[in-house]
Amino acid sequence: MSDLLANLAMGFSVAFSLKTLFWCFVGVFMGTFIGVLPGIGPLATISMLLPVTFHLDATSAIIMLAGIYYGANYGGSTASILLNLPGTPSSAVTCLDGYPMAKQGRAGVALMATTLASFIGSSIGILLFTGFAPALAEIGLKFGPAEYFAMMLLGLVAASTVATGAPIKGVAMVVVGIALGLVGTDVQTGQQRFTFGLLPLADGINLVSLAMGLFGIAEVINSVGRVVQQQSTYRSSVLPWKRDFWRAMDPGREDWRRIPGASVRGSAIGSFFGALPGTGPTISAFLSYALEKKIAREPKRFGQGAIEGISSPEAANNAAAQTAFIPTLTLGIPGDVVMALMLGALIIQGIQPGPRLVSEHPELFWGLAASFWIGNVMLVILNLPLIGIWVAILRIPYSILYPSILVFLVIGVYSVNNSVFDVATCILFGLVGYAMTLMRFEPAPLLLGFVLGPLMEEHLRRAMLLARGDPMVFLRRPISATFVTITAALLLLALWSSLRAKRAEGFSAPI
Amino acid sequence: MEAVDDEGGVEPRGGALMRRIDFGDVVGGLLLVAFGLWFAAYALEHYVYGTARRMGPGYFPAWIGFLVAGLGGVIALFGLLRTGDPICIRLRPLLAVIAATSVFALTVERFGVVPAVVALVFTAALGESPYRLVRTMLLAVGLAVLAVVLFGWGLGIPFQPFRWTP
Numbered sequence: 001m002s003d004l005l006a007n008l009a010m011g012f013s014v015a016f017s018l019k020t021l022f023w024c025f026v027g028v029f030m031g032t033f034i035g036v037l038p039g040i041g042p043l044a045t046i047s048m049l050l051p052v053t054f055h056l057d058a059t060s061a062i063i064m065l066a067g068i069y070y071g072a073n074y075g076g077s078t079a080s081i082l083l084n085l086p087g088t089p090s091s092a093v094t095c096l097d098g099y100p101m102a103k104q105g106r107a108g109v110a111l112m113a114t115t116l117a118s119f120i121g122s123s124i125g126i127l128l129f130t131g132f133a134p135a136l137a138e139i140g141l142k143f144g145p146a147e148y149f150a151m152m153l154l155g156l157v158a159a160s161t162v163a164t165g166a167p168i169k170g171v172a173m174v175v176v177g178i179a180l181g182l183v184g185t186d187v188q189t190g191q192q193r194f195t196f197g198l199l200p201l202a203d204g205i206n207l208v209s210l211a212m213g214l215f216g217i218a219e220v221i222n223s224v225g226r227v228v229q230q231q232s233t234y235r236s237s238v239l240p241w242k243r244d245f246w247r248a249m250d251p252g253r254e255d256w257r258r259i260p261g262a263s264v265r266g267s268a269i270g271s272f273f274g275a276l277p278g279t280g281p282t283i284s285a286f287l288s289y290a291l292e293k294k295i296a297r298e299p300k301r302f303g304q305g306a307i308e309g310i311s312s313p314e315a316a317n318n319a320a321a322q323t324a325f326i327p328t329l330t331l332g333i334p335g336d337v338v339m340a341l342m343l344g345a346l347i348i349q350g351i352q353p354g355p356r357l358v359s360e361h362p363e364l365f366w367g368l369a370a371s372f373w374i375g376n377v378m379l380v381i382l383n384l385p386l387i388g389i390w391v392a393i394l395r396i397p398y399s400i401l402y403p404s405i406l407v408f409l410v411i412g413v414y415s416v417n418n419s420v421f422d423v424a425t426c427i428l429f430g431l432v433g434y435a436m437t438l439m440r441f442e443p444a445p446l447l448l449g450f451v452l453g454p455l456m457e458e459h460l461r462r463a464m465l466l467a468r469g470d471p472m473v474f475l476r477r478p479i480s481a482t483f484v485t486i487t488a489a490l491l492l493l494a495l496w497s498s499l500r501a502k503r504a505e506g507f508s509a510p511i
Numbered sequence: 512m513e514a515v516d517d518e519g520g521v522e523p524r525g526g527a528l529m530r531r532i533d534f535g536d537v538v539g540g541l542l543l544v545a546f547g548l549w550f551a552a553y554a555l556e557h558y559v560y561g562t563a564r565r566m567g568p569g570y571f572p573a574w575i576g577f578l579v580a581g582l583g584g585v586i587a588l589f590g591l592l593r594t595g596d597p598i599c600i601r602l603r604p605l606l607a608v609i610a611a612t613s614v615f616a617l618t619v620e621r622f623g624v625v626p627a628v629v630a631l632v633f634t635a636a637l638g639e640s641p642y643r644l645v646r647t648m649l650l651a652v653g654l655a656v657l658a659v660v661l662f663g664w665g666l667g668i669p670f671q672p673f674r675w676t677p
Contacts, residue, residue: 168585169586171582175575182571189559189567217609403635406608406631406635407631411624411658414615415662420620423616427616430612439598469565
């Protein structure tokens with residue numbers, strides 16, 4: 001216990017340094033900003049800011065990227081409530097009751113409730129993060145290469161099958177990602193693979209180029225000419241609380257009583273599903289909404305502005321955003337693609353996420369934990385008293401936004417190595433990403449495979465060497481056998497659901 | 512983002528066929544088969560395969576390639592068995608965005624970041640009609656200044672705002 005306090009104190013001393021505070025603020029500010037804006041999500045933003053992190057130290061970099069991720073959840077609910085358009089997929093469910101509240105003139109109350117619930121959710125998620133992550137790291141230290149390989153396999157399969165419309169396509173994209181990840185110099189033999197004599201490919205395909213092409217350029221192509229309509233819906237929700245600011249935000253006694261319970265239930269769901277691979281903020285939000293509706297005394301109120309219907313999902317997605325860091329940092333297994341980018345950012349900084357991270361880079365781990373608290377307090381301030389700024393941002397037309405996004409995107413890619421080759425790669429993957437959207441293949445699993453692929457090959461080779469070439473080693477060791485069994489079950493389930501699907505399901509979430 | 516209807520989308524010929532099968536899955540699946548087989552063949556031809564115990568640099572890529580091909584085959588097969596939405600390519604935004612980013616790539620080394628940004632913004636604005644000249648001009652100048660201030664001064668990235676090496 002005293003260890004934990006000492007560690008936290010150290011973390012806060014890191015997080016309260018002026019530089020870290022600044023980057024934490026940049027992160028949560030950007031997060032809220034893009035969370036509010038429909039049509040651009042945390043994934044595209046994190047890819048865009050990835051090059052910036054190369055000029056920072058590892059701790060500031062991860063603190064900023066994390067701020068974008070959890071900040072987007074706060075901002076996402078604002079667009080859901082005021083526009084009936086989710087700024088992020090995880091806030092989609094908040095539209096159901098948030099927008100009716102806004103129409104009843106209770107937009108202020110809704111924003112208050114979601115901000116409060118978000119804070120409660122994050123706080124619980126952070127507590128679990130600080131409590132469980134070091135313990136999980138201890139367990140992870142006992143894992144050998146076989147366990148690691150099996151765990152990565154499970155993580156990849158879960159992330160690409162559980163939450164997607166077409167699981168088998170998700171798995172295929174993961175494997176394509178692994179293939180792309182193999183480009184470059186083989187660590188064990190020094191052999192150059194798939195570089196075709198191109199010097200810039202010796203270090204592999206640039207993660208920034210790949211991510212920005214798949215998520216940035218492809219997303220812009222997809223959105224140009226389509227996002228225009230959204231501005232016109234805005235005017236119907238003119239903000240009523242210019243004068244009596246705080247009074248307009250007061251939910252009234254009955255609703256005050258409902259917020260804490262719903263938030264705690266949402267946090268529990270979010271914390272659990274956030275830490276699992278494949279499930280994350282979005283699923284947690286939907287599940288917690290379903291739960292609230294089920295246990296409510298008058299389920300009819302839902303859809304007409306029930307305050308539990310916005311508090312619980314917002315608590316859930318924020319809790320999930322925090323606990324998602326547990327497996328990423330302590331085992332090196334990202335649960336979703338945003339976490340894969342964080343992992344990539346750390347690897348580029350020369351830090352290998354895994355069980356040794358907590359002991360080898362305590363300032364990074366505990367600094368991040370402390371920055372979660374600071375960032376969430378900043379977010380409450382950003383989202384309540386300063387709500388007017390975000391509402392104004394909703395008015396930026398896309399015709400101004402998309403050229404700006406493109407400029408920051410290409411300059412970002414270019415600035416990593418001052419290399420036109422990287423920009424060209426990025427454009428190429430933009431085309432690939434757009435083609436994938438057309439054929440309804442999701443790019444997210446591809447990136448996940450790209451980040452984990454080289455690590456998987458390394459663990460596989462090591463495990464097979466230790467087992468003298470006997471593949472049964474993965475079934476003989478109990479932990480790895482468990483992982484392999486769950487993976488096989490998930491794959492069978494995926495095959496089954498693909499067979500059953502008579503029609504392809506379109507998957508159109510903002511990324 | 513809410514996907515609004517595909518106004519102005521170009522539907523290629525063969526719409527009827529595209530509706531009877533899941534065209535995207537069939538084409539995508541076949542592309543994966545081609546990519547996977549090529550990947551595996553290239554690995555087997557150029558890199559040492561090794562044994563299961565001592566895997567060479569070609570071992571893992573070969574299997575990954577075959578896996579991609581296999582999965583692609585399954586996807587294409589399933590796609591043949593069900594209906595799907597036709598694919599609509601919206602050419603205008605596609606061309607505008609690709610052209611804009613390519614223009615940047617082609618000009619940044621020769622003329623510097625500021626002209627490259629301006630060229631990008633003017634090209635990108637072609638993606639939407641009507642073409643708003645004044646707004647685009649202001650945006651181009653604003654973004655060029657912002658790029659130099661944020662990336663050049665703020666982050667200290669050594670790139671040149673202007674240069675002349677055509």
